[in-house]
Amino acid sequence: MQKNDHQLLEDYIKILANLNEVEADDYFYTRLKANMERTSEKSGWVFFLKPSVMIGSLCLVLLVNGIFLKEKLKTTNNNSNTTTIQAFAFSYDQYTIPSY
Amino acid sequence: METLNEQELILKLRQGSEPAFAFLVNTYKNRLYSAVLNILQDKDDTEDALQETFIQVHESIAMFREDATLSTWIYRIAVRKALEKLRRRKTRQRIQSIIPWWMPKEKSSDANLHLNEGIEVEQKEQAEALFKAINLLPAKQKIAFTLIQVHGMKYEEACDVMQMGVKAIESLNSRAKENLRKKLAVYYKK
Numbered sequence: 001m002q003k004n005d006h007q008l009l010e011d012y013i014k015i016l017a018n019l020n021e022v023e024a025d026d027y028f029y030t031r032l033k034a035n036m037e038r039t040s041e042k043s044g045w046v047f048f049l050k051p052s053v054m055i056g057s058l059c060l061v062l063l064v065n066g067i068f069l070k071e072k073l074k075t076t077n078n079n080s081n082t083t084t085i086q087a088f089a090f091s092y093d094q095y096t097i098p099s100y
Numbered sequence: 101m102e103t104l105n106e107q108e109l110i111l112k113l114r115q116g117s118e119p120a121f122a123f124l125v126n127t128y129k130n131r132l133y134s135a136v137l138n139i140l141q142d143k144d145d146t147e148d149a150l151q152e153t154f155i156q157v158h159e160s161i162a163m164f165r166e167d168a169t170l171s172t173w174i175y176r177i178a179v180r181k182a183l184e185k186l187r188r189r190k191t192r193q194r195i196q197s198i199i200p201w202w203m204p205k206e207k208s209s210d211a212n213l214h215l216n217e218g219i220e221v222e223q224k225e226q227a228e229a230l231f232k233a234i235n236l237l238p239a240k241q242k243i244a245f246t247l248i249q250v251h252g253m254k255y256e257e258a259c260d261v262m263q264m265g266v267k268a269i270e271s272l273n274s275r276a277k278e279n280l281r282k283k284l285a286v287y288y289k290k
Binding site for chain 1 (some may be wrong): 102126127129130131132133134139147150151154155158167223226227229230249252277280281284
């Protein structure tokens with residue numbers, strides 16, 4: 001059985017010898033040249049004007065801004081808590097009626 | 101352009117000669133097309149891989165160290181491009197199976213079988229079955245088998261192209277045959 005399988009596979013492979021070579025079509029070179037021109041136009045972008053670099057930079061700026069904003073909010077909240085207590089105390093002092 | 105020997109061709113390509121590049125493309129396009137089509141079994145992917153191959157040849161001819169023949173170097177690039185396509189196809193199929201709504205289903209490569217009219221109907225059926233089975237082989241086995249058995253490349257050439265030792269290529273080829281025998285077993289029984 002194993003030997004039969006071997007023989008059959010070899011027969012299959014022999015069929016492949018009858019296949020004519022497939023050829024690329026006549027306009028292959030024209031399409032290749034057009035593709036190469038497109039590629040060279042793309043690579044002609046100044047590095048920092050490349051869309052990928054610009055989108056990446058924008059994301060980075062937004063991220064840094066977000067971090068700073070978060071930090072700032074945190075600090076402001078802490079300060080505002082302190083400020084509120086101080087203001088309360090201060091306003092309390094302001095409104096206490098001095099006893100003579 | 102008149103026929104150029106390899107050294108002259110390399111020199112002219114390095115000088116950026118366009119007729120030399122056209123000569124190179126016309127000399128190699130059919131051989132490469134046939135080899136890559138047998139590996140990828142898809143005309144669009146083959147066209148893409150071949151264009152990428154020639155673009156890379158054009159861009160990196162200055163770095164060609166001439167440690168192999170020009171033909172081997174070009175085949176090497178083409179095989180690498182074909183391998184990239186196969187890997188990308190596999191990744192795409194994996195993603196497609198996990199999140200089918202994310203990616204549209206790829207067209208079956210069966211529709212693109214490139215079998216010529218020059219063979220008899222019965223043989224065509226067998227060849228189709230064989231190509232379907234070849235398509236299911238792991239990428240490296242598929243490339244080794246296709247280059248040697250389908251494209252008729254010698255072992256030594258296949259070794260140079262795949263940058264592997266003779267034993268490794270022989271092993272890939274025999275494992276491919278073993279796998280094909282198993283995959284075709286169902287077809288034999290018909």
